[in-house]
Amino acid sequence: KQEVTQIPAALSVPEGENLVLNCSFTDSAIYNLQWFRQDPGKGLTSLLLIQSSQREQTSGRLNASLDKSSGRSTLYIAASQPGDSATYLCAPESSNTGKLIFGQGTTLQVKP
Amino acid sequence: NAGVTQTPKFQVLKTGQSMTLQCAQDMNHEYMSWYRQDPGMGLRLIHYSVGAGITDQGEVPNGYNVSRSTTEDFPLRLLSAAPSQTSVYFCASSYGTGILGNEQFFGPGTRLTVL
Numbered sequence: 001k002q003e004v005t006q007i008p009a010a011l012s013v014p015e016g017e018n019l020v021l022n023c024s025f026t027d028s029a030i031y032n033l034q035w036f037r038q039d040p041g042k043g044l045t046s047l048l049l050i051q052s053s054q055r056e057q058t059s060g061r062l063n064a065s066l067d068k069s070s071g072r073s074t075l076y077i078a079a080s081q082p083g084d085s086a087t088y089l090c091a092p093e094s095s096n097t098g099k100l101i102f103g104q105g106t107t108l109q110v111k112p
Numbered sequence: 113n114a115g116v117t118q119t120p121k122f123q124v125l126k127t128g129q130s131m132t133l134q135c136a137q138d139m140n141h142e143y144m145s146w147y148r149q150d151p152g153m154g155l156r157l158i159h160y161s162v163g164a165g166i167t168d169q170g171e172v173p174n175g176y177n178v179s180r181s182t183t184e185d186f187p188l189r190l191l192s193a194a195p196s197q198t199s200v201y202f203c204a205s206s207y208g209t210g211i212l213g214n215e216q217f218f219g220p221g222t223r224l225t226v227l
Contacts, residue, residue, distance in 0.1 A: 031209070031210050034216060036218075042220060042221070043116075043202055043219055043220040043221050044204075044216075044218040045218070046215050046216060046217065046218075049215050089154075091155075098209040098210055099157055099160070099170065099209075100157070100216065102154045102155040102156075103154065104152075104154045105154070
């Protein structure tokens with residue numbers, strides 16, 4: 001059974017810092033991995049999707065990497081801003097079941 | 113495009129009552145799913161559908177029914193509400209799943225309290 005762990009659970013940084021969020025998963029049989037952002041009381045917004053054949057994806061200040069064989073993905077946020085404050089969730093899609101399994105998320109606070 | 117819409121935004125039920133959570137998407141997506149989000153449990157899949165007329169169970173299907181009569185709509189029915197069903201419910205959709213690497217789009221959620 002796929003298990004997804006996100007470390008750290010919470011993170012507080014001053015504005016302008018570069019930071020890395022970690023996601024690890026136990027089953028490397030995945031089609032892809034998706035990173036989401038969730039603001040308090042809101043739904044999930046897709047940030048990046050990395051297919052299993054890719055090593056990384058970039059969108060603006062965000063860069064996500066994937067090492068499928070070691071069961072790890074990282075989300076790199078450059079020059080963090082207070083507007084980046086949210087919970088970030090990773091979700092690999094199992095190639096056995098076709099379903100997403102979500103981590104518990106990392107709650108990020110960026111202080112002005 | 114409105115994307116994925118959910119109604120109602122908030123709902124309070126008494127134990128034993130039934131209700132339907134509505135979900136609609138206007139992106140012509142084949143794959144739709146329902147999740148519940150609980151503190152400490154993350155998001156868990158309730159039911160999903162790979163196309164009109166086809167539904168299947170997810171990780172936590174007990175107490176919930178679904179049907180998919182059209183591509184656009186995927187309602188979730190609570191048959192007899194229980195306090196354990198107090199949660200935030202999210203509907204999601206995508207073109208499909210698998211090797212195409214389809215991005216999932218989520219609705220804004222329905223916050224349900226069962227007393």
